[in-house]
Amino acid sequence: xxYYLFDYLDRMYDxxxxxxxxxITFRAAMTAILSLFIATYFGRRIIAFLQRKQVGESIRxxxxxxQNEKAGTPTMGGIIIILATIIPVLLFAQxxxxxxxxxxxxxxxxxxxxxxxxxxxxxxxxxxxxxxRFKIVGQIGLGLIVGATMYLHSDITVRRPIPNALKxxxxxxxxxxxxFYPAEKTLLTTMPFVKDNEINYEKLVTWMGPNWxxxxxxxxIPIVIFIITAVSNGANLTDGIDGLAAGTSAIIGVALAxxxxxxxxxxxxxxxxxxxxxxxxxxxIFIMAFVGALIGFLWYNAYPAQVFMGDTGSLxxxxxxxxxxxxxxxxxxxxxxxxxxxxxxxxxxxxxxxxKYTKKKSGVGQRIFKMAPLxxxxxxxxxxxxxxxxxxxxxxxxxxxxxxxxxxxx
Numbered sequence: 001x002x003y004y005l006f007d008y009l010d011r012m013y014d015x016x017x018x019x020x021x022x023x024i025t026f027r028a029a030m031t032a033i034l035s036l037f038i039a040t041y042f043g044r045r046i047i048a049f050l051q052r053k054q055v056g057e058s059i060r061x062x063x064x065x066x067q068n069e070k071a072g073t074p075t076m077g078g079i080i081i082i083l084a085t086i087i088p089v090l091l092f093a094q095x096x097x098x099x100x101x102x103x104x105x106x107x108x109x110x111x112x113x114x115x116x117x118x119x120x121x122x123x124x125x126x127x128x129x130x131x132x133r134f135k136i137v138g139q140i141g142l143g144l145i146v147g148a149t150m151y152l153h154s155d156i157t158v159r160r161p162i163p164n165a166l167k168x169x170x171x172x173x174x175x176x177x178x179x180f181y182p183a184e185k186t187l188l189t190t191m192p193f194v195k196d197n198e199i200n201y202e203k204l205v206t207w208m209g210p211n212w213x214x215x216x217x218x219x220x221i222p223i224v225i226f227i228i229t230a231v232s233n234g235a236n237l238t239d240g241i242d243g244l245a246a247g248t249s250a251i252i253g254v255a256l257a258x259x260x261x262x263x264x265x266x267x268x269x270x271x272x273x274x275x276x277x278x279x280x281x282x283x284x285i286f287i288m289a290f291v292g293a294l295i296g297f298l299w300y301n302a303y304p305a306q307v308f309m310g311d312t313g314s315l316x317x318x319x320x321x322x323x324x325x326x327x328x329x330x331x332x333x334x335x336x337x338x339x340x341x342x343x344x345x346x347x348x349x350x351x352x353x354x355x356k357y358t359k360k361k362s363g364v365g366q367r368i369f370k371m372a373p374l375x376x377x378x379x380x381x382x383x384x385x386x387x388x389x390x391x392x393x394x395x396x397x398x399x400x401x402x403x404x405x406x407x408x409x410x
Contacts, residue, residue, distance in 0.1 A: 001090060001091055001095075002021070002091045002092055003021050003027065003091075003092055003093065003094060006018040006020075006021040007021060007022070010022070021092075024261070024264075024281050024282065024284060024285060025261075027092040027093070027285050028257070028261075028284050028285045028287075028288040029288070030088070030092055031088040031089065031091075031092045031093070031285050031286075031288050031289040031292065032088075032288040032289065032291060032292040033292065034087070034088040034091070034092075034289075034292070035084040035085060035087075035088045035288075035289040035290075035291075035292030035293045035296065036084075036292040036293075036295055036296045037296070038083060038084040038087060038088070038293070038296065039080050039081070039084035039292065039293050039295070039296020039297050039299070040296045040299050042080070042083070042084075043077075043080045043084075043296060043297065043299070043300055043307075044300070046077070046079060046080050046083075047074055047077070047080075047300060047306055047307045050074035050075070050076060050077070050307070051074050073305055073306070073307065073308055074306070074307045074308070075118060075122065075307070075308040075309075075310040076115070076118045076119075076122070076308075076309075076310045076312050077297065077300070077301065077307035077308055077309045077310060077312075077313060078111065078114055078115075078118075078309040078310055078311070078312030078313020078314065078315075078316055078317075079111075079115075079312055079313075080293070080296070080297050080300075080307070080309075080313075081246075081290075081293045081294060081297050081309065081313050081316065081317065082107060082108075082111045082293075082312070082313075082316060083293075084289070084292065084293035084296055084297070085107060085286070085289045085290050085293045085320075086104065086107060086108075086289075088289040088292070089103075089104065089285065089286050089289050092285055092289075093282060093285045093286060094282050097279055097282040097283075098149070098153050098155045098156060098279070099156075099279065099280055099282060099283045099286075099327050100282055100283065100285070100286055102145075102146060102149055102323060102327060103283065103286045103320065103323060103324065103327075104286075105142075105145065106142060106146070106319050106320055106323045107316060107319075107320060109138070109141075109142050109145075109319070110138075110139075110142065110232065110315045110316040110318075110319035110320070111312060111315075111316045113130070113134075113135060113138040113139075113311075113315055114310065114311035114312035114313065114314065114315040114316055115311075115312045116130050117129040117130035117135065117310075117311040117312075117315075118310040118311050118312050129311065130311075135315070136229065139225070139228055139229040139232060139319070140225050140229070142228055142319060142323075143221065143224045143225030143226075143227075143228045143229070144221065144225065146224055146228065146323055146326060147217070147220055147221035147223075147224035147225065148217075148221065150187075150220070150224070150326065150327070151187070151216075151217045151220060151221070154185070155278075155279060156185075157183040157184060157185055157186075157277075157278055158183070158184060158186060158188055158275045158276070158277050158278075158329065159180035159181055159182065159183050159184070159275065159276040159277075159278065160180060160181050160184075160188070160198075160275050160276075161180055161181075161269065161270060161273050161274070161275070161276070162180060162181060180266070180269070180270070180276050183278055186200060186202065187200055187201035187202050187216050187220050188200045188201075188275065188329065189201065189329040189330075189331060189332065190274070190275070190329050190330050190332060190333065190407075191332045192332060192333060192336070192406040192409065193406070193409060197274070197406075197407065197409075198275065199332075201216050201219050201220045201223070202216040204216070204219045205218070205219060223331075224326055224331075227322050227325070227326060227331050227334065228319055228322040228323065228326075230322075230345065231318045231319070231321055231322035231325075231334060231338060231341060232314075232315050232318030232319045232322060233318065233345065234318060234338065234341030234342060234344055234345045235249065235314045235315070235317050235318030235321070235341055236311060236314040236315055236318060237341075237344040237345060237348060237373045238314070238340060238341055238344045238373070238375075239308075239309060239313070239314040240373055240375050240376060241303075241375050241379070241385040241388060241389060242301060242302060242303040242304065242305040242385060242386075242389065243298055243301050243302040243303060243305070243386075243389050244375060244388070244389045244392055245309065245313075245314055245317065246294050246295075246297050246298045246301050246309065246313075246317075247294075247298055247302075247389065247392075247393050247396075248340045248341070248392060248393065248396045249294050249317045249321065250291050250294040250295055250298065251393065251396040251397055251400050252321055252337055252338060252396065252400065253287055253290050253291040253294060253321070254291055254400065255337055255400035255403055255404060256287050256321070256324050256325065256328070256330075256337075257284045257287040257288055257291065258404060259328055259330055259403075259404065260280055260281065260283045260284045260287055260324070260327075260328045261281055261284040262274070262407075263275070263276065263277045263280050263281075263328050263329070264276075264277055264278070264279065264280040264281025264282070264283070264284070265281060272407055272408065274407055275329065277328065277329065280327065280328055283324065283327060283328065286324075287324060290317075290320060294317070297309065297313070303385060303386045303389070318341070321338065322334070325337070330403075333403050333406065336399055336402055336403045336406065337399060337400060337403040338399075339395065339396070339399040340392055340395060340396050340399070343374050344373040344374050344375070347368075347369055347372045347373050347374040347377070348372045348373055350368050350369075350372075351367055351368055351369055351372035352372075354366065354367065354368050355367055375388050375389075375392070
């Protein structure tokens, strides 16, 4: 909203300073600052409200050190993250941008699913919360919306760099935008460690004939659904000890903001020889609001936590991260960038799978880890949770750097 106000003041009255709102970097910085302020200042009041409503966490007895002290800590703190993300975006972003609209829908959609789950747990006294099948249906519904929008919307296009464009530019003094092919509607995406770092989903069906191109959505949309479901569940599993999910997600968010800004900047896209995605730069404003909200929430969620995000927060941040990666066409970098989420997911799958297999084979179930998800394994081994969280953050930073580096590995 402020963007449109200052754009009007700049055009009609040439107001000094109003032109700053035309710069994505300025608005991204302002959203980060505002979201951080909202999360820290109003977060305290939201926590007090949750305490008055006795929205406290009930702790399962896992035999872990210090877990009983956390009983009664307010949950549903994901509301702080959602509000601190949405409000700055409404103020500073271009609200007619399809990518911004898609992320606002994602935030509210996953936030509602998580809120219903937490509400059932706390106010209906049902520890199981929202049945898993309804969560899956909600994630599939979001996947259908995102996949269909990416496939059908006319504003979602890419521009691929012309080979040896830099030499042509030096010879002809052409503008950077001319170093790319015209915008095209395609299912092209980034794939690390392959030729040109690109893969087109359409090629997965056009080998049967060119007429099959219109059926590429049969491949693309299920992949989108799988990614959203996997990442949101991975974030949910990671939210097991104080500060782990929020800190890890903030690191991932910074990396995604860099990738979004580069992909939407014609000069840097040309320099790095990656696909230029028109209008995607506006998404970095949403991402910085998201990062600011996570850091602000971490102020209260760091050990010892004063509030837990609950499924309201964990499902939402997982869905946001997945949709951002899909929107900037970096979804195949998720196994690297979201490596912490992947490890948490795999630890549960391997633990359950191996236990069932050995029990069926020998009658006695065996475990790979002392406890799953992975962070609980280290807790059982005697590591303090603050040390576990810090080391997971370090792993997350390394993975984020590796993700960005893959852009130049061809």
